[in-house]
Amino acid sequence: MSADDTEQERLKSALWYHVGKLVDDACLDLNVNATPQFIGSLTELAWVQFDNIAKDLENFAKHANRSTVSTADVLLLARKNPDLHGLLQKVVDDEAAERAAKAAGKSRR
Numbered sequence: 001m002s003a004d005d006t007e008q009e010r011l012k013s014a015l016w017y018h019v020g021k022l023v024d025d026a027c028l029d030l031n032v033n034a035t036p037q038f039i040g041s042l043t044e045l046a047w048v049q050f051d052n053i054a055k056d057l058e059n060f061a062k063h064a065n066r067s068t069v070s071t072a073d074v075l076l077l078a079r080k081n082p083d084l085h086g087l088l089q090k091v092v093d094d095e096a097a098e099r100a101a102k103a104a105g106k107s108r109r
Contacts, residue, residue, distance in 0.1 A: 015050075016043045053077065 060073040
C-alpha cells in the first residue's frame with residue numbers, strides 16, 4: 001500500500017468517525033436509530049462529494065495558471081448555490097474589511 005493510499009484510508013476513517021458522531025447526535029435528538037450501513041453509505045456519499053469538489057478546485061486553479069487554490073476558486077465552485085455563495089462571499093468581505101482596518105491602524109502609528 002502506497003503512502004497516498006494510507007493517507008486516503010486515514011482520511012476516510014476520520015470522515016467515517018465524524019459522520020458517525022453527527023448521526024449519533026441527530027439520532028439522540030430525534031429518538032431514532034441508524035444502522036452502521038447507513039453511516040457507511042453516508043460517509044461514502046460525502047467522500048465522493050469531497051473528491052469531486054477537490055478535483056474541481058484543482059482544475060479551477062490550473063485553468064488560472066496557479067498551483068494554489070484561491071478564494072476565487074471556492075466562490076466559483078459555490079456559484080450554483082446562491083445561499084452558500086452568499087455566505088462565503090460575506091466571510092470573504094468581512095475578512096477583507098478586517099485586514100483593511102488592521103492595515104489602516106498600522107499606518108496611523
